Amino acid sequence: MIRSYLQTGSYPKLKKNWRPKAKQLTPDEMRLIDTIWKEKRFGARMVFHELKNRGEKIPLHKIHSYMLETSMTMSNPNKQKKKKRCRYERKHFFSLVHGDWHRISENHPHVIIWLDDASRFILSGGEFEIATTEHSIDTFKKTEEKAKEFNGTIREVNTDRGTQFFNVHGGKSRF
Numbered sequence: 001m002i003r004s005y006l007q008t009g010s011y012p013k014l015k016k017n018w019r020p021k022a023k024q025l026t027p028d029e030m031r032l033i034d035t036i037w038k039e040k041r042f043g044a045r046m047v048f049h050e051l052k053n054r055g056e057k058i059p060l061h062k063i064h065s066y067m068l069e070t071s072m073t074m075s076n077p078n079k080q081k082k083k084k085r086c087r088y089e090r091k092h093f094f095s096l097v098h099g100d101w102h103r104i105s106e107n108h109p110h111v112i113i114w115l116d117d118a119s120r121f122i123l124s125g126g127e128f129e130i131a132t133t134e135h136s137i138d139t140f141k142k143t144e145e146k147a148k149e150f151n152g153t154i155r156e157v158n159t160d161r162g163t164q165f166f167n168v169h170g171g172k173s174r175f
Contacts, residue, residue, distance in 0.1 A: 025066055029058055037072050044073060090118045094152035097123065097143060099159045101131045112136060114143040117158075123147065133174050136164045140175075 004012055025033075036042065036050050044064035051058055067073040090096045096117040103110050110131040114123045124142040128135045140157075147154050159165040167173040 093118050094147050094154050096156045097154050112139050133164050
C-alpha cells in the first residue's frame with residue numbers, strides 16, 4: 001500500500017468486491033433442514049448437530065436464517081440486547097487489587113499476576129511449577145510492599161474462587 005502511494009501519489013481505495021458472496025442454500029439442503037425440523041422440532045443449533053451427525057455440513061448461521069425466513073423459529077429479542085459488562089474501574093489507587101492464576105498449556109508454568117484496578121498497573125507476579133496458596137501469599141506480600149513504595153495500602157482484593165485463595169471445604173483459608 002505504501003509503495004503504491006509513493007509511486008502514484010494517490011491513496012489506495014477499498015475493493016468493493018473484496019469478500020466473495022456466500023453460496024445460498026441448495027433446494028436439497030433446504031429439504032434436509034425441513035425434514036429434520038418436521039421429525040424432531042429442533043432449533044437451529046440442534047438441527048446443525050443432527051446434520052453434522054448425518055454427515056452434512058451446513059453452517060449454523062445459514063440454518064438459522066433459513067429457519068427464521070420459513071417461520072420455523074422466532075428471533076429472541078432478549079438475545080439481541082447489548083450485553084452489560086461489569087468492569088471494575090476504581091477511582092483511587094490501591095482501593096482494589098485483582099489477582100489470578102493463569103496457565104497457557106500443560107507445558108508452561110503457572111503464572112500469577114496482581115493488578116491495581118484504577119491504574120491497571122501490575123504490582124507483582126511470578127511463575128511457578130505449581131499454583132499453591134503459599135505462592136499466592138508470597139506474591140501478595142510483594143504486592144503490599146510495592147504499594148507501600150507508593151505510600152498506599154491495599155483496601156480490597158478481588159480473586160476468583162480458586163483453591164489457592166479459598167478453602168473448598170468451608171472454613172478459613174490460609175490466604
